[in-house]
Amino acid sequence: MNDKEIYQKLAELKDQGIAVCLATIVDTVGSTPREAGAKMIICADGTLYGSVGGGCGESEVRSSALRSILTTGKPELIEIKLTDDIGNREGDVCGGTMQIFVEPLIFHRFP
Amino acid sequence: MDIMARAADLMEKEIAFCLATVVVSALPEIQLGRKAIVLEDGSLEGSLGTESLDTKLSGLALKAFKNRKRQLVEIDDGVQAFFDILTSDARLVVCGAGHIAVPLVRFARSVGFRVIVLDDRADFANPLRFPDCEVIAEDFTLALREMDFGPSTYVVVITRGHVHDVDCLTEIMGKKMAYVGLIGSRRRVRIVLEILEKQGISRKHLKKVFTPIGLPIGAESPEEIALSIVSELVCVRRKGPAQAKTLRAAVGIDL
Numbered sequence: 001m002n003d004k005e006i007y008q009k010l011a012e013l014k015d016q017g018i019a020v021c022l023a024t025i026v027d028t029v030g031s032t033p034r035e036a037g038a039k040m041i042i043c044a045d046g047t048l049y050g051s052v053g054g055g056c057g058e059s060e061v062r063s064s065a066l067r068s069i070l071t072t073g074k075p076e077l078i079e080i081k082l083t084d085d086i087g088n089r090e091g092d093v094c095g096g097t098m099q100i101f102v103e104p105l106i107f108h109r110f111p
Numbered sequence: 112m113d114i115m116a117r118a119a120d121l122m123e124k125e126i127a128f129c130l131a132t133v134v135v136s137a138l139p140e141i142q143l144g145r146k147a148i149v150l151e152d153g154s155l156e157g158s159l160g161t162e163s164l165d166t167k168l169s170g171l172a173l174k175a176f177k178n179r180k181r182q183l184v185e186i187d188d189g190v191q192a193f194f195d196i197l198t199s200d201a202r203l204v205v206c207g208a209g210h211i212a213v214p215l216v217r218f219a220r221s222v223g224f225r226v227i228v229l230d231d232r233a234d235f236a237n238p239l240r241f242p243d244c245e246v247i248a249e250d251f252t253l254a255l256r257e258m259d260f261g262p263s264t265y266v267v268v269i270t271r272g273h274v275h276d277v278d279c280l281t282e283i284m285g286k287k288m289a290y291v292g293l294i295g296s297r298r299r300v301r302i303v304l305e306i307l308e309k310q311g312i313s314r315k316h317l318k319k320v321f322t323p324i325g326l327p328i329g330a331e332s333p334e335e336i337a338l339s340i341v342s343e344l345v346c347v348r349r350k351g352p353a354q355a356k357t358l359r360a361a362v363g364i365d366l
Contacts, residue, residue: 002223003197007119026134026193027183037181037195075144077134099183101134101193103144105115 001050006039009049014106019044021065023102025052030096032082042102044069052100057082064102075103114146114157118197125199127151129172133159137189151176164190200225201263201289201348206251206279207270208235211294215267215337216241222345224265229254231275251278260286265344267324269294276303280320284312290347292324292340321355327362 001009006022013020021042025034033053040058041049042065052061057080064078082094114130121128129149136143140160147157147165149172158165167186175182175194185191203219205212208230216226226244229251230236236248247254251270266288268279276293280303283291293300300322307317325339326346346355 002200003195004122004200005223007115007122010115011119024132024193024195035181036183036193075134077143099134101132103132 001039003037003039006041006050009041010105013041013043018106019069019104020106021068021102021104023052023061023065023100025098026077026101027099028096029098030082031094032096032098033094034098042066042069053080053098057098057100061100061102064100065104068102068104073104075101077101114148117148117156121148122197122199127176127196127198129175130195130197131159131168131172131184131186131192132195133190133192134183135189135191141190149173149176159186159190159192163187168192199263201265201344202227203344204229204255204258204264204266206230206255206266206268207275207294208232208237208240208246209269209271211269211333211336211340213240213337214334215269215340216244218337218341219344220244222341224344227258230270251275252282255279255282260288262287262289264288265290265347267292267294267340267344269324273299273303273306277306280307281310281312284316290321290344290352291319292321292343294324294336294340295322297323319352321352321359323364326355326358327364 023040023042025036025038028036038052039050040052042062060080064076068076078100079097080100081097118130131147133141133143133145145159147155147159147168149155149169153169153173155165155169159168164186171184172194175196179196181196182194183191184194201224203224203226205216205228208228212228216228219226220243228236228241228244229247231250233248236246238246266283268276270276304317308314326342328339330336330339343355
């Protein structure tokens with residue numbers, strides 16, 4: 001999804017009154033799967049649009065987003081380290097770190 | 112209008128802007144997530160919270176515009192914002208709606224190009240063959256004359272015959288664009304380039320045409336050729352024309 005499609009999707013979700021978080025890579029050091037500016041939308045039901053790097057660190061971004069939507073209502077800046085040891089089968093071994101800003105954008109409209 | 116709605120609106124209108132979002136703040140009065148928009152002339156919409164921040168923001172955003180770099184910027188002590196530079200989407204004009212155009216357009220759409228398909232044959236330039244695109248069934252020269260070109264316009268010339276290739280290139284060679292590529296055998300493209308040179312288009316200008324088109328991945332089928340062309344478009348969009356030329360030169364395909 002390119003930026004325009006992300007924004008169109010945000011507008012669409014807003015019309016539907018769906019709670020979402022927008023995660024944006026704001027800084028990277030070393031090798032990371034995507035560059036600054038890459039975006040992903042996380043809906044309260046866990047649906048994802050776009051990508052901030054696929055498997056690498058995605059679960060941390062989801063946890064942060066759900067915490068932000070469901071509990072705190074506040075944005076978070078999280079650091080994802082992709083510096084796992086190569087022997088770690090489930091690890092992220094890209095080698096770099098990325099800062100991801102996770103912000104709640106649309107809240108549920110409770111009746 | 113809230114800032115996100117305004118951002119969507121600017122993208123729709125294809126106006127470039129910088130969207131600044133506070134992501135680090137040591138100051139209680141400056142909330143995380145606050146956003147402001149800076150346009151390319153430096154004008155500000157919205158506010159990060161204080162006048163002094165806003166003043167600094169405009170200057171810094173203009174610098175970020177110059178190098179088109181999305182980055183984290185320290186605006187003031189303890190306040191950092193992410194500058195997202197949002198420019199209009201790359202737009203691909205496909206001249207010729209034949210058998211290669213179908214997979215080409217599909218691949219280009221999925222990597223984020225907006226696509227316009229042009230052919231003078233209405234049965235080929237048919238919206239049913241090209242979903243999610245603008246499809247124009249009109250004379251090549253006339254349609255291209257009407258079209259806007261700019262630094263994010265990419266043109267692929269894959270018409271059914273060299274006469275049409277010449278028509279397309281004659282019309283667009285003087286215009287500003289990110290990329291122009293021409294399909295054909297070495298013989299066909301040499302004929303096209305010779306005709307253009309005789310018409311007075313300089314050799315230096317013609318050097319800019321990527322021909323034979325596409326990155327050298329050994330493509331044979333229409334789908335493979337489309338993939339090689341779209342690979343070249345991605346390379347030019349992400350890394351610039353010099354890198355695409357280098358890749359071609361590495362296997363000695365440049366004319």
